[in-house]
Amino acid sequence: MTNSFWFPIQLSLLVAVVAAILVFIVGICVSRLFVSKRFKGKLVWETVFMLPLVLPPSVVGYLLILFFGTNSIVGQCFEKLLGTTLMFTPWANIIAASVVAFPLMFQSANIGFESISKDVIGAARVDGASELCILIKIMLPMAGKALMTGAILSFTRALGEFGATLMFAGNIPGKTETIPTAIYVAIESGENRLTYLYVLISICTAFILLVITNSFKRYKY
Incomplete structure (x- = not known):
């Protein structure tokens, strides 16, 4: 196997791991806030956070271009800090994967957090425990099972991200090419053997991760 074959696999795993860690931390912090606080516009924000799950990937990719592109304030700030644009870089892969996951x-x-009895949390506060x-x-x-399930599903989703990644990060061999985009190119090029290998790797990885996820549902603390 050549380096060109392994690169999409290595990049996909790296992107999925980084994206899973990011959404795990941010997801816990945001969810903790939403579960414990009541504020105006809460339902609207919850809906916004869930939109990437139902929007067409091309729409997500286009929104990322608008937000992080060279014509946006955010994109220009990153360009000044990094000396390069975010688009068509591995960072774009990570951002796209994180958003959809x-x-x-x-x-x-x-x-997970909503399943915790408020009496338990209230008792801890009475005893002087900090937030x-x-x-x-x-x-x-107490929410460990749900959090681990979310982390694994997020990793799996990030690993298989295609549409938003293709628009925002592109498909540059040796730079931003991931397994999904490599499969797309292989099919277009008629490279059946390469397509089979990437598809087999994707199916096996997803199968193993889903088995692990289902095992959490059966496990009782």
Whole structure:
């Protein structure tokens, strides 16, 4: 196997790992806020966070271009800091994967945190526990199954991201090419053997991760 074959696999795994870590941390923080606080516009923000799950990938990719592109304020700030644009770089892969994977983590975290009895959290506050202590020592362990499920599903979703990635990061061999985009190019080029290999790797990886996810549902703390 040549380096050109392994590069999409290595980049896909790297992007999925980084994206899963990012959405895991951000998802927990945002979900913790939404579960514990009541504020105006809460339902609207929850809907916005879930939009990438139902929007066409091309729409997500276009919105990322508008937000992070060279003509946007955010894109220009990053260009000044990094000396290059975010588009068509591995960072674009990570951003696209994180955006489409976030709803799964956010939803799982919400389910996990909402399942915790308010009496337990109230008792901890009465005993003088800080909010950080409550989160780390009570909420995270008690919602652990839901959080791990969300993390695995987010990783799987990030690993298979195609549409938004193709628009925002492109498909540059040796730079931004991932397994999904490599499959697309292989099919277009008529390289059946290469297509079969990438498809087999994708199916096996997704199957294993889903088996692990289902095992969490059966496991009782």
